[in-house]
Amino acid sequence: MKKKDLKTYTDKVYKKILLLLSDLRFAIFILLIIAGFSIFGTIIEQNQSLAFYKENYPDSGKFFEVLNWKIIKFFILDDVYKSWWYLNLLVLLGLSLTTCSFTQQLPMLKISKHWRFLYRKQQLRKIDLKIKIKDIDLSEIVYIFNRETYNIFQQGNSIYSYKGIIGRIAPIFVHISIIQIFIGALLGALIGYGGQEMIPKTESFHLQNILEAGYFSKIPIKTSLRVNNFWIDYTKSETINQFYTDISLVNNKGEEIKRKIISVNNPMHYKDITLYQSDWDIIGLRGKSVENEKEVLYQAKKIKTPGGNRWISTLKFNNDVSSSKNILIKGLKKEIYLYDEKGEYLKKVVEGENFEFKGKGFLFNEILPATGIDIKSDPGIPFVYLGFVLLITSTILSFISYSRLWIFRANNKIYIGGSSNRAKISFERYFLKKLGGLKIDE
Structure with a gap:
């Protein structure tokens, strides 16, 4: 294999690994595996003597008695939470969440901070809610949504506004808090x-x-x-x-x-x-x-x-x-x-x-x-406690809806578009209620 071909092949492998790690479904799969093995750590008595396992988990040779002392010792089920494979699963989950945060969550946050102004009716096609209003002064609509604590930006005849951006940021901190909890668990297992x-x-x-x-x-x-x-x-x-x-x-x-x-x-x-x-x-x-x-x-x-x-x-x-x-x-x-x-x-x-x-x-x-x-x-305890506080707080904040509005004038008409990442039906009702005093053009 030529050097150039080898580099191309290596780049493809790295990209596939990166795509796998950044897939949230993969992180959930690893989390389920960790939860399953944690059940073994709860059911099977941990850190007991060899005589204890021989007495309570005998190897009788029967097929249905799979969980015997030999299996327990071979797979380190007598010390699950400090076994090499359990720690590697924690590291793998941490890598997956970290990769997902950098490749998906952070770019989405960066995009959500951009001011995106619309000027044509065709640009509203992919937006959830669209309304056309007879030509009025834009200041009337700005006044309505300014009272609802929307952040409003104007560029000529186009207005972009949003609120609840904390609901967009919170999922990133959910990932960070979970990673921090796993770091604390690893520190306790390796150094404690x-x-x-x-x-x-x-x-x-x-x-x-x-x-x-x-x-x-x-x-x-x-x-x-x-x-x-x-x-x-x-x-x-x-x-x-x-x-x-x-x-x-x-x-x-x-x-x-x-x-x-x-x-x-x-x-x-x-x-x-x-x-x-x-x-x-x-x-x-x-x-x-x-x-x-x-x-x-x-x-x-x-x-x-x-x-x-x-x-x-x-x-x-x-x-x-x-x-x-x-x-x-x-x-x-x-x-x-x-x-x-x-x-x-x-x-x-x-x-x-x-x-x-x-x-x-x-x-x-x-x-x-x-x-x-x-x-x-256990030097990892402060990390775990702080991680749980951050996890609870960020999980609650992530339920805040991130809503955006676009308003622009084109062809003597006022076009309004709106979208929300959560509670879309409630947002639609709220949206129509606020515009109820304006004349909507069918």
């Missing part, structure tokens, strides 16, 4: 990360338990978190009303950057990092013997009961099983329930209260809680 930590009260920690991370995400290693305090508010019926964490962001020099009390639905924001209060736990008790005042930490184990979560531990004196006590904790209400080695209830002890058992004194200083913190970093 998320993790979860369970931190004991008064402890400091770095983010280590990463649950999800983008291809280009960087975990901050110079910033640590410190849990200053944790507590729970209970209702009168002794159910949990809310739980709170007093948390601080600390730099590598130990200096506090920011401090806030977070709770459920009241997170802490710092730059592109958000800390959510998600869970809580009890890790143990701190107590000491009254005799030697040696402090001991007793680990607690969580168990699930019909009445809710409970925590159990065992208190032993000098490794003597006969003098051990079983401990039951129902929550952070500073109440500890004691049982003997046979499981018989003995008494309730309040945190900080001395008690004796077989002549030995003991004191529980504190129930040790741990707070569950979800850590999210």
